[in-house]
Each structure stands twice: as structure tokens, then as C-alpha cells.
Amino acid sequence: MSTGPIVSGKDPRFAPTLYAHVGKPDSWKLDYYLAHGGYQTAKAVLTGKQPDEVVEEVKKSGLRGRGGAGFPTGVKWSFMPKDGRQHYLICNADESEPASFKDRYIMEDDPHQLIEGMIIGGYAMAATKGYVYIRGEYKKAYERLVAAIGEARQQGYLGKDLFGSGFDFDLYVHRGAGAYICGEETALMNSLEGLRANPRMKPPFPAQSGLYGKPTTINNVESLASVVHIMQRGADWFAQMGTERSKGMKLYQVSGPARRPGVYELPMGTTFRELIYDWAGGPTEPIKAFIPGGSSTPLLPFSDEYLDLPMDYESLVAAKSSLGTGGVVLIPQSVCIVDAIWNLIRFYAHESCGKCTPCREGVSGWLPQLFEKFERGQATHQDLKTMEDLLDQIEGRSFCPLADAAVWPIRGALRHFREEFVHHIEHGTCAVQSGPRWR
């Protein structure tokens, strides 16, 4: 193996860290965590480093937000003001992007890892209170996380004067109740305040005026868990994995007809081919397309050209798609692309919050109506043109990114599988006939 950057899970220098303990017996308990070096990093940081040094180390690591947008975590942290106000750190555990289920197992099987990451993050940003906003359906993850917080509080890892450093930090869990929009950070804060989860105008950004009008930073579960390892092993260790602008390890997910669907921790820059074939065991039926990073990322053809793409932020942008949350979905030959995308559009139509016109009328109104015409075999070439015009009217014009997230899958489908839409127009039916899929 080379001495260059680590860009394969098969590189002998690579070993899983975020998921090192997932699936092990009793891995969610404090005793287990302590026996594997738990809370030692938080202790070392709080008693041996200045908050600014932590922010600098995270910046230097190149860690980018793992919730989908990929904004540099250290830079986000540096936006927090230095004032005497109450600061908040929120962990976004809403994990609602279809095809994403990586954060769930951190909370179910290694909740103390997340708690330790939040202690370090809270210290770095002088945030003495933290909230985990967890999607309401994650019952098991909620139970494990609450139990872990209880254990940590009892041992003095949460509460007053942590590790004798003088830093106070307490942590609470707030459960969602089934709304995709709550993954958007300002909508999430409204939800936490007991309001309808409509997104807020930015600016002011959360770092200036967030939860309860106070400086707030919101990070994804995986991002906060990664911080523990960055602070333990150093930014250089983290940055030796991955590509030029996408550093570290990442949790990738595979769903759809694969032999071993699931979550795989791999270095950034690992190829789709390695993930799908070497780790997930390959498809169990012929595949024609794959969604590379969660439902909002434009799908790509299942061909050599795209399978050999490295899974990093810039390669996916170059392929006119996005790394997103790293959730890969395999779409079989026998499934109609129009039908598959209609399923996602119905999702976005249902989840639109109705605040702004392009999303309410476009995503919740016109798009579903047009797709229903395609499904019924009543669509015309003019309807296809209307749909494309509509995408231009929606994209970049909505209040928050939800509407863009609905546009992108259609863009991908029209770019690579336009003929299936045309088939619906000219023949009134799907280009392929899907048989029963339930076993």
C-alpha cells in the first residue's frame, strides 16, 4: 500500500473509529465506554487546552459537516461570539433524509461517544447547555441516549465543574414528532421552542441569534462524534484520510437490493464500487441507477464511469450531484425511474412546510399534479416542458433548501433517464414493468 492519503477501507492503515464499538454487547453502557478510553479525551481537552485551541484543531482537521451540507465544522464553531451571553450547542439528530440511518446506531450503540463530542464542542464554544434534537421515531436511540446521559451526569461527566476544569455543561434530549423540515437548523430551533417548525430568515445566523435568541451552533451527530477522535489523535491523523478537500472517515449507507445493506465506515474518497461491491456485497439483481448521497442528491447511472467516482464532496459536485449524507440507494433495472422519483416527490410534497410560495405551490402543488399525469399515462410533451420550467422557477428561489432538495432528484432523472419520462408520454405506461417486490 502507498504512503499517500488513505482513500480505501482496504488500506491496512485504516480502521473504523466512529463505529468501532457499534454492535458489540453492552457497548452503550458507561462501563464499556470507560473500559475503552471513554471520557479521557474530554478530560484532556478541558484540563489541558484553551477553547480556541480546540476550534483551531478542528479547523485544521478539515472536518466538514456530516449532515449533508458539508460546511467546515471548525469554521462554523469560530462564528460563535465571545460574549457573556448563554450559548447553546445543539446536536441535530433528526436524521430524516431518506436513505440515511448512520446517526441512529451511534446513538443506539455508542451514545457516550456523542456525549463526549458535545462536551468538547460545548467547551470550545463556551456553550454550557446542549440539546440533542432527536427524531421522534428513534425510540431505541432515545432510550439509550437518555440512559447514557443519566450515567454521565451521575459520574460528574455532565453538570458542574467537569473534570475540575471549572466548565459547566448539561445536556438534554428533545424529541421530534415526524417532520423532515426539522433537519433544517432554524426550523429545528423553532421546533425546540414549541413553535411550528417553519425555517427562520437568515441572517441573523444561529451563531448570532439562535435558540431563544442566544448564540447557537448546530452540528450533526457524526460530526460531533468525529471531534472526539480528532482531539484524541490529532488533526493530522484525521487529515491523512481522504482527498484534497474532503478529509477523514465517513459513515456511508447502502440500501436497496444489495447483499449486505447497512452502514459502512470508510475513508473519504473511497469509490462507490468499493462500497457497493466489496463492503455491501454487491447487488442482488440488475441495477440501472443509484442515488449517491440521500434522497435529495441527483441519481447517477450504475455504470463504470460513476461507480469509480471517489465518494468525496468535490467529485460528486463535478458529476452534477452531491455527497449529501452518504446514503446510497440502488435502483433496480425493473423499477420505473418515473415511479421511483414520484415516490420521492410525494415525500417532499408531504414535508413542505408551506411557508414560501415556490415550495407550497411548486413542490406541494404543481409537481405532484404533473407526476400524477405521468403515472396515469395522461402526460404530454408540453407537460414535460412545464415540469422543466417549473424546476427553474423553484430552484434557488425558496426560503430554505427543502424545495431545492425536491428539484434535484428530478434533475438527475431527466439528465440520465429522460427516455423513461418520454416513454410515459408516448406509450402511457412505464418503460419497465416492476413485478412484486415484497417477500
Place this chain on the structure above:
Amino acid sequence: MGFFDDKQDWLAEVFAQYPEDRRRSALMPLLRRVQQEEGYVSFERMKEIAEIVGTTATEVAGVMSFYSYYQGLPTGKYHIQVCRTLSCKLAGSDELWKTLVERLGILPGEVSEDGRFSLQAVECLGSCHTGPVIQINDEHYIERVTKERLQALLDGLSEDKPLEEVRRTLPGEEETGKHVIELVKGGES
């Protein structure tokens, strides 16, 4: 008697999570508690919650209807929520849904005559690798709902066995709930 009258300790615990002057933050936990115990949130309960957190019943209704978990109409003892988003669809959730509608003889919003079952199609539950997935009430997911496992589930619930016991004893249950699921045993590809 109000729903929360005998739950003052619990209320104090919930309010302790939020700043003292931010009682409205407790709105969602309060709605969830009512939903869990009564199967839906009646207008009477909305009024009660509004008074406790310091807002109006209309505001509570506005929040409640925003989320898919809270129900405005009574549900069955077992409120079956079926994920219908893409990965579950690829694992057969359309057929699973049709089967449930036919076998239980109900549509969303209805309760079966024996009061046991109600149905709701929900969006992605975050268990895409173990589809099709259903969730009953506010309990642990039931993953990889094959025809065989669905039959065993409905049989168990019809006999009024405890839900968790039924879930734990479904055929093949030890294989599910893991972060990687081996679907086809055998050699490497």
C-alpha cells in the same frame, strides 16, 4: 380531572429541561404524553396543554397538526405506521400496505371494529437497509417485515400478547436491528 393533574412530578422534570421563561418548549413533550396514553389528542387536551405552557389552544392545534406523530382522531390499540419512502418501497412496502388495508379492512383515519388496529402511511423512518419497516405506537421498529413476519405479528397482536414480546419472538428477529444486514447468505461476490 385534567390529564396532567396527577403528573406534576413528570411536568416539573420536563420543564427543568428548558429555561424557566420558555415553558412553551414543553409543548411537544406534553403532546407526546397525551398521544402515548390516549391514542390521540382531543381538543380538550389541547386546551389543557395550552394553559400549562401559556399559549392558546389554536396555537397548540397549529403545532400538533404540523407533525405526523400526533393524531387528532382516536386510533386503535395498535396504531400501525408503515414507511412508504423509496428504500422501503424497493423492499415491497406498496404491497405490504395493500395487504394491511385488505386484511384489517380499514383505511387511514379508521379503527378496526374490535378497536385493535389503525393505519397510517408515514415517510422514511431511517431504517432503509431493513425495509420494509413499520412502527407500532411509540415503540421499537419492526424491521424486515416479510409476509411471514407480518402474519406472526398480526396473529400475536390479535391474541393481545404484549407488543414487545410479539416483536422479540417474530421469526428471524435476531437477524434484524443490526447496522448491517446479511440478506443473502453465501460466498463473497
